[in-house]
Amino acid sequence: MRKTQIKNFYDYYQPDRCEPLIHASENGAVQMKGLSRFDYPGQELPDAILPGIYSMGYWDAKTDQNWGLDWHRNEGIEFSFMESGSLYFSTESETVHLHPGSLTITKPWQLHKVGNPIVTIGKQYWIIIDVGVRQPHQEWKWPDWIILSKEDLEYLTKILRENDVRVWQSDKKIQECFIEIGKCLDHAEIEIPQSRLNILINSLLLEILSLFKKGDIEFDQSLTHNLRTVEIFLNHLRTDFEKSWTLEDMAEHCGLGKTSLSKYCKHLTNMTPVNYLINIRLEAAAKMLIDQEEEHVANLGYSCGFTSSQYFATAFKKRFKCSPSEYRNRFNNGYVGKIA
Structure with a gap:
C-alpha cells in the first residue's frame, strides 16, 4: 500500500500524478519504466531505498502521442533529460522546443507543462528529489545519501536556488548518467540496484555542478x-x-x-x-x-x-x-x- 503524501501539498500545489503517462503505458502507447513514491508512475520504492527520491524513470515514445502533461508542479526538484526526439516544454514565461541533450530543471513552486499539447516521438528521462522545501525562501536539505562534499553541495544548492534558467544543454557525462540510470530501471522489477543508483545519482549531481561551473552563472539572491x-x-x-x-x-x-x-x-x-x-x-x-x-x-x-x-x-x-x-x-x- 502506498503511503499518504502530505495533505497540504495536494491541497495547495496540485502536483502532477502523470495520469496520461500512466494510461499511455498501460495501453502500450509508450514504454515506461520508473521507481516512485506516492502517486508518481512506476514501481513503488521501499522506504529504506533512496529516501528522498519521489520519482525517477523514462518514457520511450515511438510514435506521436495523443496526450501531454498539463500545467503542474512537483514535490521536489526535477531534472529531466531528452535523449532523442523533440518536445515542447513550457513554463509560465516561455515555451521551449527541446532537442536531444536538453536538460530541464524545475523547482517545487514552478509551474510547467510537457507537450504543446501532445508528447511527440522521443525518449525522456526524469528524476525528482525532495530537498525539503515547497517555497523559494526555505532552506534546502538534501537526502543523507547525497555524498558530494559540503562545499560542492552548498555551491550546487546556491546555483539552483539563485538562478532561474530552466533549460540547459547537457554534456556527454550527464547524458551517460541518465542512460545508465535507465538501464538500472530496466531490471528493477527483479532487484532494485540501490548502490548502483546511489552512485549514479551522486555522479549526475556532480556532473550538473561541473556543467554549471563551465558556464557564466548569474546569481539573483532575491529569488530566495x-x-x-x-x-x-x-x-x-x-x-x-x-x-x-x-x-x-x-x-x-x-x-x-x-x-x-x-x-x-x-x-x-x-x-x-x-x-x-x-x-x-x-x-x-x-x-x-x-x-x-x-x-x-x-x-x-x-x-x-x-x-x-x-x-x-x-x-x-x-x-x-x-x-x-x-x-x-x-x-x-x-x-x-x-x-x-
Missing part, C-alpha cells in the same frame, strides 16, 4: 527571499481564488507567519492578503457577469468564492458603485466603461 515566495503565491491566487482561503491558509501555503505574509503582500499590492483575494474575486465575477449572461448572479458569486449572495452584492457595489445586476445591464447597454 520571502518577498519572492509571496509574489509567487499572489500570482497563483489569481487562478485559485474560488477556494475557501483564510489568512491562516495563505500563510501556511507560503510557509510564513501571518504577520510576515501581510507585510510582504502590502508591499507588493498595497492591500492585505484577504482584501487582495476579494479584489481578484470581484474582477473575476465582473468578467463572468458579461461572459455568462444567462447564469444567475448569486451562482456567479458562489463560483468566485463568495460564501453568501448578500456579501457578494455588498462587496461588488463597494468596488464597482453598482449592483452585479446593474453592472450586467449597463454593459449590455454600453455603459460599463463609465463605472468600471
Whole structure:
C-alpha cells in the first residue's frame, strides 16, 4: 500500500500524478519504466531505498502521442533529460522546443507543462528529489545519501536556488548518467540496484555542478527571499481564488507567519492578503457577469468564492458603485466603461 503524501501539498500545489503517462503505458502507447513514491508512475520504492527520491524513470515514445502533461508542479526538484526526439516544454514565461541533450530543471513552486499539447516521438528521462522545501525562501536539505562534499553541495544548492534558467544543454557525462540510470530501471522489477543508483545519482549531481561551473552563472539572491515566495503565491491566487482561503491558509501555503505574509503582500499590492483575494474575486465575477449572461448572479458569486449572495452584492457595489445586476445591464447597454 502506498503511503499518504502530505495533505497540504495536494491541497495547495496540485502536483502532477502523470495520469496520461500512466494510461499511455498501460495501453502500450509508450514504454515506461520508473521507481516512485506516492502517486508518481512506476514501481513503488521501499522506504529504506533512496529516501528522498519521489520519482525517477523514462518514457520511450515511438510514435506521436495523443496526450501531454498539463500545467503542474512537483514535490521536489526535477531534472529531466531528452535523449532523442523533440518536445515542447513550457513554463509560465516561455515555451521551449527541446532537442536531444536538453536538460530541464524545475523547482517545487514552478509551474510547467510537457507537450504543446501532445508528447511527440522521443525518449525522456526524469528524476525528482525532495530537498525539503515547497517555497523559494526555505532552506534546502538534501537526502543523507547525497555524498558530494559540503562545499560542492552548498555551491550546487546556491546555483539552483539563485538562478532561474530552466533549460540547459547537457554534456556527454550527464547524458551517460541518465542512460545508465535507465538501464538500472530496466531490471528493477527483479532487484532494485540501490548502490548502483546511489552512485549514479551522486555522479549526475556532480556532473550538473561541473556543467554549471563551465558556464557564466548569474546569481539573483532575491529569488530566495520571502518577498519572492509571496509574489509567487499572489500570482497563483489569481487562478485559485474560488477556494475557501483564510489568512491562516495563505500563510501556511507560503510557509510564513501571518504577520510576515501581510507585510510582504502590502508591499507588493498595497492591500492585505484577504482584501487582495476579494479584489481578484470581484474582477473575476465582473468578467463572468458579461461572459455568462444567462447564469444567475448569486451562482456567479458562489463560483468566485463568495460564501453568501448578500456579501457578494455588498462587496461588488463597494468596488464597482453598482449592483452585479446593474453592472450586467449597463454593459449590455454600453455603459460599463463609465463605472468600471
